[in-house]
Amino acid sequence: KKWRRSARLVDMTRLLIQEPHKLIPLGTFAERYGTAKSSISEDLDIIHEVLEAQGAGALETVSGAAGGVRFIPRMSRAQTEGVLRDLCGRLADPDRILPGGYLYLSDLLGDPALIREIGRIFATLFAEERIDAVVTVETKGIPLAYATATHLGTSVAIVRRDSRVTEGSVVTINAVSGSSRRIRTFSLARRSLKEGSRVLIVDDFMKAGGTVRGMVDLLAEFRAEVAGVCVMVESPARERLVDDYFSLAKVDEIDVKSRTIAVSFGNLFAKGVGFQ
Numbered sequence: 001k002k003w004r005r006s007a008r009l010v011d012m013t014r015l016l017i018q019e020p021h022k023l024i025p026l027g028t029f030a031e032r033y034g035t036a037k038s039s040i041s042e043d044l045d046i047i048h049e050v051l052e053a054q055g056a057g058a059l060e061t062v063s064g065a066a067g068g069v070r071f072i073p074r075m076s077r078a079q080t081e082g083v084l085r086d087l088c089g090r091l092a093d094p095d096r097i098l099p100g101g102y103l104y105l106s107d108l109l110g111d112p113a114l115i116r117e118i119g120r121i122f123a124t125l126f127a128e129e130r131i132d133a134v135v136t137v138e139t140k141g142i143p144l145a146y147a148t149a150t151h152l153g154t155s156v157a158i159v160r161r162d163s164r165v166t167e168g169s170v171v172t173i174n175a176v177s178g179s180s181r182r183i184r185t186f187s188l189a190r191r192s193l194k195e196g197s198r199v200l201i202v203d204d205f206m207k208a209g210g211t212v213r214g215m216v217d218l219l220a221e222f223r224a225e226v227a228g229v230c231v232m233v234e235s236p237a238r239e240r241l242v243d244d245y246f247s248l249a250k251v252d253e254i255d256v257k258s259r260t261i262a263v264s265f266g267n268l269f270a271k272g273v274g275f276q
């Protein structure tokens with residue numbers, strides 16, 4: 001059955017956008033729509049042009065036998081600034097202040113639209129890299145890890161604070177939490193990450209960095225390579241156990257007495273490549 005061009009454009013866009021980074025051979029499309037590859041290429045040029053003009057990302061064509069086309073989600077600098085302004089505005093709400101210099105963030109993590117946009121921002125930073133898995137620690141980092149992994153077309157591995165019989169054999173390390181000098185354990189099931197994987201660490205919040213540090217040390221046991229660290233919010237800490245990371249927002253000062261929070265953009269644009 002032959003498809004009209006307008007119907008092909010809608011269907012191809014749907015298929016490409018729902019599987020970011022997945023290569024789809026042109027032959028698959030030619031067969032599905034009963035049309036020549038040359039028409040498919042013209043269709044793809046139209047889709048690429050519109051997506052790129054809207055700052056939604058781009059289509060990347062890989063030539064050759066194992067070639068094809070894939071959708072690469074990217075967020076433009078202007079859109080990213082919009083998300084960061086919204087995030088900083090919401091973070092500045094003094095009702096978030098918790099004892100110990102922590103902030104209540106679960107409402108933000110419960111906002112799928114915001115988490116989806118943050119996942120797209122983190123995926124923009126690493127769009128050109130090979131990421132075998134996004135790694136986070138239970139619990140609040142989990143939504144961000146899924147959003148990031150979805151936009152990178154990769155998987156998620158969740159580090160747990162204790163080992164469960166339902167995880168099979170696990171690797172466990174002990175780490176000192178920077179902020180509260182507590183000994184904490186970090187566990188990851190052997191089955192959840194292949195040796196030598198290249199991973200992206202994601203978490204919602206970084207204070208002393210002890211949690212991220214714990215994940216880095218645990219990943220060393222899997223001989224994994226950490227391609228990067230992305231956190232939604234970083235908050236001031238005397239010592240910082242991790243210094244190479246991307247953050248979207250920075251809490252500069254939490255004044256419990258006057259109930260004010262000073263919030264600014266994180267280090268994203270200072271460091272972030274890939275934003276035009």
Ligand SMILES: O=P(O)(O)OC[C@H]1C[C@H](OP(=O)(O)OP(=O)(O)O)[C@H](O)[C@@H]1O
Binds near residue numbers: 205207
């Ligand atoms: O940089 P650090 O000083 O280590 O603190 C950052 C930790 C603390 C907090 O997790 P918790 O609220 O302890 O745990 P959960 O995510 O399960 O709520 C946050 O999600 C980071 O993982």
